[in-house]
Amino acid sequence: MNRRKVLSWFGLGWLASLLPSSLIGCSEAKSPSGSSSASAPESVAAAPSANFKVIGTVAQLDKDGQLVSDKIAVVRDPKDANKVLAVNATCTHNGCTVKWKTADQQFVCPCHDAKFGADGAVRQGPANKPLPRYAAKIEKGQVLVAVS
Ligand code: FES
Numbered sequence: 001m002n003r004r005k006v007l008s009w010f011g012l013g014w015l016a017s018l019l020p021s022s023l024i025g026c027s028e029a030k031s032p033s034g035s036s037s038a039s040a041p042e043s044v045a046a047a048p049s050a051n052f053k054v055i056g057t058v059a060q061l062d063k064d065g066q067l068v069s070d071k072i073a074v075v076r077d078p079k080d081a082n083k084v085l086a087v088n089a090t091c092t093h094n095g096c097t098v099k100w101k102t103a104d105q106q107f108v109c110p111c112h113d114a115k116f117g118a119d120g121a122v123r124q125g126p127a128n129k130p131l132p133r134y135a136a137k138i139e140k141g142q143v144l145v146a147v148s
Contacts (some may be wrong), residue, residue: 052137052144055086061143065102073098074136074143075118078105086136086145087120093127107131 055074056067061084067074071090077083089098089107096111105125107116115124120131135146 012033030059050148053137053147055136055143055145057094058138058143067143068101071097072134072145072147073100073107076144082138082141084136084138085118085120086114086134086143087131088134089131091127092122092129092131100129 004077039100055069058101061067061074061076064138065075068089071088072086072091074086077085087107090096091098091109091111093109093112093114096109098107098109100106100115101108104115105118107118107120109115109127111117112126113124114122114127116127116131117123122128122130137144
């Protein structure tokens with residue numbers, strides 16, 4: 001092996017060692033919370049160890065328009081009637097309990113009239129943070145919500 005070939009192998013090795021750090025430098029930076037907007041609902045993916053708790057039945061949900069249990073409110077997803085959405089019903093403004101208004105498809109706070117979408121997103125202030133979300137699903141006629 002001549003000197004030129006040895007130097008070219010070292011050069012390739014050096015370039016290969018720089019590649020991972022170059023790729024990391026090009027990745028998109030994220031905010032500490034992982035969300036890009038102050039009013040965007042939190043992610044609702046259930047942790048692998050999440051315990052799903054039965055909140056009620058699908059029949060009860062369809063009869064009443066919502067299920068409420070221990071500050072957890074569950075409604076049908078307006079975008080997909082086969083899915084359910086679960087939020088913490090505690091208003092993010094001052095802690096009153098929001099109420100689901102089926103006709104308007106939104107949660108309304110009785111204290112200062114803040115409004116939230118079915119997914120917890122703020123539609124009207126004074127609240128400026130979304131209602132926290134929980135993973136939720138339907139199984140065998142039961143509505144289940146992930147509680148950690
Ligand atoms: Fe809900 Fe003020 S406590 S809007």
